[in-house]
Amino acid sequence: MTKEQKIALVAEKNAEWAGLSALESAQTAVRWAVETFGLRAALSTSLSYEDQAVTDMIARQVKGSVRIFTLDTGRMFSQIYDLIDRTNRRYGIRIEVFFPDYAKVQEMVRQHGINLFYDSVELRHLCCDIRKIEPLKRALKGVDVWITGLRRSQSVTRTDMQIIEYDTADDVIKLNPLMLWSEADVIDYVKSNNVPYNKMHEQGYPSIGCQPCTRAINPGEDIRAGRWWWENPDKRECGLHSRKH
Numbered sequence: 738m739t740k741e742q743k744i745a746l747v748a749e750k751n752a753e754w755a756g757l758s759a760l761e762s763a764q765t766a767v768r769w770a771v772e773t774f775g776l777r778a779a780l781s782t783s784l785s786y787e788d789q790a791v792t793d794m795i796a797r798q799v800k801g802s803v804r805i806f807t808l809d810t811g812r813m814f815s816q817i818y819d820l821i822d823r824t825n826r827r828y829g830i831r832i833e834v835f836f837p838d839y840a841k842v843q844e845m846v847r848q849h850g851i852n853l854f855y856d857s858v859e860l861r862h863l864c865c866d867i868r869k870i871e872p873l874k875r876a877l878k879g880v881d882v883w884i885t886g887l888r889r890s891q892s893v894t895r896t897d898m899q900i901i902e903y904d905t906a907d908d909v910i911k912l913n914p915l916m917l918w919s920e921a922d923v924i925d926y927v928k929s930n931n932v933p934y935n936k937m938h939e940q941g942y943p944s945i946g947c948q949p950c951t952r953a954i955n956p957g958e959d960i961r962a963g964r965w966w967w968e969n970p971d972k973r974e975c976g977l978h979s980r981k982h
């Protein structure tokens with residue numbers, strides 16, 4: 738598809754789904770992506786509550802195949818690996834795992850140290866670029882529709898998102914089926930459908946990224962306050978979903 742065709746499709750679908758409820762729009766959007774694009778649609782999962790809910794919709798409620806992939810940065814919590822395994826077994830799927838280029842990681846660590854991300858925003862971005870962005874670009878090769886578990890209310894950086902968008906940085910249609918969902922909606926879906934989830938979510942970790950860049954939050958704190966907590970809130974994205982070229 739050309740860029741113009743993707744932009745036109747995004748406008749058409751946003752208009753078509755505008756009146757649907759949060760649940761209806763999510764299920765309709767996921768079904769449309771899988772049935773229309775098949776293996777040219779892909780869910781990127783970080784095994785969050787949200788991504789697990791979308792995985793469940795894809796695996797159980799939609800006929801057809803779709804790719805589901807995750808990025809192993811090399812700095813993940815062990816609970817993430819356990820959850821990948823449990824999810825694969827539960828749904829009879831094999832989540833694709835993409836790793837960073839080892840030579841780039843090696844050179845970065847040699848130059849800047851193993852925990853460089855604490856030293857400056859620039860070095861934190863360098864680490865995210867090498868461990869996440871480059872593998873993501875590889876994973877998205879040949880993908881027309883990139884499915885995410887993002888929600889509008891998750892962050893001050895996500896207030897203008899739409900259920901379906903054209904992502905200029907990756908020349909891909911980005912589908913955010915849970916855009917309208919609240920955190921409570923997601924947890925309710927996961928629990929009532931018996932979806933495997935990370936028990937860390939019940940121990941003060943609503944948003945889980947790499948182990949050294951994630952801390953538990955206190956009651957009342959913003960749900961993403963535990964991600965890169967030493968930085969200014971409006972800079973707290975890894976770049977996976979915030980690149981504007």
Ligand code: SF4
Binds near residue numbers: 869
């Ligand atoms: S979240 Fe932290 S450890 Fe993970 S890639 Fe980014 S800077 Fe590196």
